[in-house]
Structure formats: structure tokens, C-alpha cells
Amino acid sequence: MAQSFAFDFSKLDYTTPNDKIKAVGAPDVPQRILDGLKKYEDSSRGYGAHGFEYNSRVGKGTILVDHRPEDAQVTQVYRMPVDPASEELEKVTHFDLGTGRVISSITPIKGDDWRGTLRSGGAIMGMDVDGKEFFQFWRMWEDSESETVIPHIDGELDNKPSTIRIERLTHDNSIKFSSLLLSQTEDYFLFSSTEDGPAEIHTYMTRLTDSKTGISPSSTAAFSLPRTRITAKASSGRAHWAASTVSLDNKYVLLTDIKGASYRPLYVLDISDPATLPAQPERLLLPGATEREEETNNSWISFSRDAATPHLVYIITDAYGDFRSSLILDLDSRTVLRHITASEPSLNAIRAIPWDVKGHVVLEDMLYMVANIDGWDAHYVMPLSGARKHEVIEIKFDGDGADSASFSPTFNRKNGRPYEICYRLASYRSSGALAYADLGPALERVQTDNEGKSFIVVTLKSYKQAQPIAPAFKTVAPKVIKFKSFDGLEVPFVYYHPCEGKKRVPVNIEIHGGPTVQATSLRKSRIHGYLINELECAVLYPNVRGSIGYGKKYMMADDVYLREDSVKDIGALIDYIGEHMKDELDASKIFVSGGSYGGYMTFACLTHYSNKLACGLATCGIADWVAFLSTTAAHRQDNRRREYGDETDPDVRAFLQRISPASNADKITSPLSISHGENDSRVPFEQAYFMYDSCVKRGVHAELIAGVNEGHGFKQKSVLEYVSGSKILFLERFFAKASTA
Known part of the structure; x- marks a missing residue:
């Protein structure tokens, strides 16, 4: 039986400032705010690359990309030539649902x-x-x-x-x-x-x-x-x-059974005769693993593309240490042939990288890897043949956008040109620009740095037709600061100050969702630029315990009974601001915000620290853990229970009820703005309404914005722009002149 996520709005007194919005207890957003947000919205509409097409319609081929133009409600798909000298961009989707x-x-x-x-x-x-x-x-x-x-x-x-x-x-x-x-x-x-x-x-x-x-x-x-x-x-x-x-010979398929972010076991299935498949895939354990199997994540699993070695497998795993690393497995003999990036000295990796390898791609004669170095991308290539076989070579970029923090590659492998890459570049200045590069010439000029490590320099060429509108406002470069939390754990945050710390300004603490994601210079709220420039507000993006990028022990440090330790990280950050950053940040003017899990963190912080917070903005936030786990889409439940706890266990259920913001809503005294998609299948809309209703009944100001025909997060132009405007109006009234001193 299909789950229903419908909410009965008939019991609410709501307005419809546009046909995509239902607003409860929230005034209409004045046009001046929407006009003021436009330049920030314009620059946020970046581009993404989906893949190189097989046809050769234009010169050397075409790429499918996505972008939301100014006049469209949602993202559309486009086609552009591979050749960066061309400036053509053809819109190929026009349908409107x-x-x-x-x-x-x-x-x-x-x-x-x-x-x-x-x-x-x-x-x-x-x-x-x-x-x-x-x-x-x-x-x-x-x-x-x-x-x-x-x-x-x-x-x-x-x-x-x-x-x-x-x-x-x-x-x-x-x-x-x-x-x-x-x-x-x-x-x-x-x-x-x-x-x-x-x-x-x-x-x-x-x-x-x-x-x-x-x-x-x-x-x-x-x-x-x-x-x-x-x-x-x-x-x-x-x-x-x-x-x-x-596998290239169509004999084997490798699968994972996704138990959660920290547990993803690996299986192999013989499909050589699709008519007589084995009853069940065979469990595949990595030999010599040093970590607990039930705390091992295996991902980015790829067979070799070489017909001579079809059963070699390239895997990213944390089976051999705290960080995720790449290795080569021989499936036939069930042996690890080489550790490529593992940082443990005993594993004799080709090039040890003491951070997570977040992705790799196997091509015909090279392995392309991307590591996450404290939130910034580092790229490597390892030839699989020739004089430099199994040498891990770092890629350094020059040319257009070379100072970006993220370079997401899409390869032209389908047309026999795997060295040809379309990169999506992102940084604190750009929300997604596309650029072209050819690794071939660079691999013929491998250099060596002062430490004797190999690198190449790859030149980026911008696709001029796939660049977001340049910011018509000041952009501020971030820096990473680390502080000691309540128990001594070191917690990092990405820090933006509107005037380089030369002036004491109010503060926004924006908490990411997930929780197993990471705040980087790429992850910014939609009102980030407005906060920096119009409200002269510093923005801090903490990576509380539970975030990825710092090893699996850090990622698992908020699981189940440790859930509120991540909330305490925010409490420690508030104290750190008041004690160590008082010359540049005003600890009496802080608001907290976030979406999804960050929405839960917003609710939870308000239940614990309302006396220290001027207000909060929660988007698609979890308010009641028991209700969330029992009503989220059924296919998500076991995965989420591993992270948050199994509400069918009486002890866990009692704990989750005790810490849920819904059970502690009477402790919220700060104004609260809530936005949520009415069709959210992850966190049903009822959770947003409950928090709104709980506050209003006690005389605490609250506002509720529902995105019509929206799910977990917003995609439609009318919703995105109105929700941002509503947040700014809310901050003008409850934050700009507020003080908790």
C-alpha cells in the first residue's frame, strides 16, 4: 500500500501570496525585498554536467547539461558542443509539470x-x-x-x-x-x-x-x-x-546492501546466464581488513575496463582505517593487489593520502581520483599502463577557474576520448561553471615537486555559454577555524566575515543537513550573499560531529544515544564566539538556521539555547524523531534507524521521545520561521506544523511557509524566491534589532 504524505490544510488560516506558496502567520513579502534578492538569486543559478552524448551532431560531439534559466520555474536540460570554442547552448527540455x-x-x-x-x-x-x-x-x-x-x-x-x-x-x-x-x-x-x-x-x-x-x-x-x-x-x-x-565480460555484477552511511557490505553475483541466476548474491569480504565489518563502507566500486583483466576491481573503502581509501582487488583470487591511497604505513600504499578519497572513476587506461582535503578537492590520476603504470600523479589546475574549491569531472569515455573532461567548477564566488580540459597533453609532461611527488598541470577552458551570472556584489573568501567542543573534540567551521574581521558584526550559524555531509566553501544558504552584504552579518558553517570528511569515528560520533552531542557542539561554538571572537563577532546577536537535519539542529538549538539565540530559521526540519522514523518513506527507514536509532526498541524510543524538539517545544522562547515542502516524503509536513502550532499556542512568534507541490527542499523559482524573501523579512523584524545580552 502506498504511503500518503498529504496534509490537510483546510484547518489552517493561510494566505497564497502566489500559487506556489501557502503562508501561515507570515506577512506578505514586500517587493523591495524580492528586488533586493534578485542579484543574489541570479548568480546562484549555476550549471551542471550530466554526460557526453554518443552522437557527433556538432563537431566533436555534445554534452547534456542542466540549468534553471531566469524565466523557468524548474531546472531544464540543455545540449552544448564539446568544443569550448563554441558558444552554442540548445535547450532540449520544454515540458512543464x-x-x-x-x-x-x-x-x-x-x-x-x-x-x-x-x-x-x-x-x-x-x-x-x-x-x-x-x-x-x-x-x-x-x-x-x-x-x-x-x-x-x-x-x-x-x-x-x-x-x-x-x-x-x-x-x-x-x-x-x-x-x-x-x-x-x-x-x-x-x-x-x-x-x-x-x-x-x-x-x-x-x-x-x-x-x-x-x-x-x-x-x-x-x-x-x-x-x-x-x-x-x-x-x-x-x-x-x-x-x-x-564486468567487461558480463560475468559478474558487484552490488552493495546499503545499511547506512557507515555500513555498506559488498556482494558478487554471477550473471553469465541470466536465465539461471544464483538464489542470492555472495558476500564478499575484503581480505586483511582491520576495521569492524559492520562499520565498513564500500563504495565507488568499478571493474577494470581492460579485456585482459576483466575481474580486477577498484574500490573505495574504510575497511583498513579511519579514512576511505582506494585499492585494487583481484576478484578471482580474492586478494588485494595494491593499496593506492591508504594512510596506514603498514599497507605500503602507492601514495598515502590521510584524508577521504571521496570518489574515483575507472577509465580504459587510468584511474581518476578525487580526495577531500579538509573540505577542498584534490585530484589525482593513476595510469594503468605504460611507463608510469600505478604512479599516482596529482593534478594541478591553471586557466579559467583554477582557484575553485571543487572540480567535478565528467568524462568523454563513451566516444573513446576519456582524457577529455567537462568540469563543474564551484567556489565561494561561483555556484557552478563548466570548463573543458584535456589530460592527454599534460600526462606527457609529468613534473616532480620538492618532495619528489609527481604532478601535472591541466589547463581549464571555460564554456562561455555555461557560466552563472557574475556576482554583482561583494564576495567574501572563507577560512576554516577549529574550536574545542564540550568534551575536547576539535570541531571545524567555515567562516565568512563581511569586513575581514575588522568590525564587530552579528552572526548566523547555518547548520548543514545529512548529517553525513560536510560544510565547505560550496555549501552556502540561499540568503548567504544578502546576509553578508545587506545585513552585514557573519556566517558560520560548522561541521559538527557526524559530518563526513574527518574519518568515520568523527562521522559516527553522533549516532543514536550520542545525538545531542552534536547540539552541544553548537552550544560550545556559541561560547567560543563570546570568548575568543568577541572583537569581530557580536555574541548577543546570533541566529541559527538549517535545512533537513540542519532543520532539526535549529529546532534543538532553540530548545537548549533560546536565551542565547535571537531567532531561528528551520527548513524541512525533523521535530519528532519517533514520528519521523515511523512515517518517513518506508524504503528509508532502516537506513535512518542505523543513524538515529530504532524507534521500535522501547529504550531507544523513550530516548528519542525525550530529546525530540517536539517534546521540548515549550522551552523555545525565540521567534521561529519554518518552511517546508507539502509533499515531503522524508520529513512529513506535519512535523513543521506541530512546531509552528506549539510555539503560537504559547505566545511565541512563529511563521510557517509551505511550498506547493514541493518535496524535501525547494525546486520551483516562485517558491525559492518567496521563501528567501520571507526569511529576510523575518530577520528584519526579529534579528536586525535583537539582542540576547
């Missing part, structure tokens, strides 16, 4: 013959229809790339005037489809789905070509994707499988 729909992925493919004819190129898209994150699969293609022109299909999206056509492949909005994976040969398409039960995520497989669906090219009926489940149903009725990689 009238909701905060989310495009989760766009995966270019060689083609499919599901409809009885070969449709070359195009992509498979993951997208929900209403912000609830129950993603469906959609096929994007063009008639010009199809052997036979297919007539209009029932339910096909109206995407005119684009030549891109989009048909739906899955048809149940109560089922989530995710974790799309193509086999290396692209014979097979694997994915995960909840169709066998709302709490079970299983892996399925289907053919892209030679599919033998029996459908005629002249058929206009809607098509339902054929598939075979390759993971067995669990006796508990709960599972969370995801396929990671398929």
Missing part, C-alpha cells in the same frame, strides 16, 4: 530496441513528478537517430519545440526507481526499485538491445520497462540493494 519535480539523473546511452526498432543515442532520465522523490525512468531520444520514426506514444511528454522526445518507462508514482547502471558493453541496464514492497529496494536487470519485447514500431501504447529481479526477497521484508558495476 507545474510541480517541483526533480531530475535525479540523465544517463546517455548507445541506444535501445525496446520498441522494435533501434533508437540510437539519447538518454535515460530519472525524474519524479511532484517532488516526492519517487523517481520514474524516462527515455529521451530523437527521430533523426531512430531507424524507424515512432508515432506519438500515449503519455509522451509534450516537449515542443525541441526535437527531443520523452516517453515514460515506469508508471507507478508510489514506486521509487533509482541507482541506474549500464553494463560496460551496454547490453544490460540495471537499476533499483521498491516495486516488491515499500521497504524493499531490489536490483533489476533488462536488456537495452536484442531485447525481444515483441513491440511493433507502429505501436502507440505506453511501454512498461521489462525487467528481471536479481536479488532475492528478504525474510524481514526489508532490503536496500544497489548494483555498482558489471
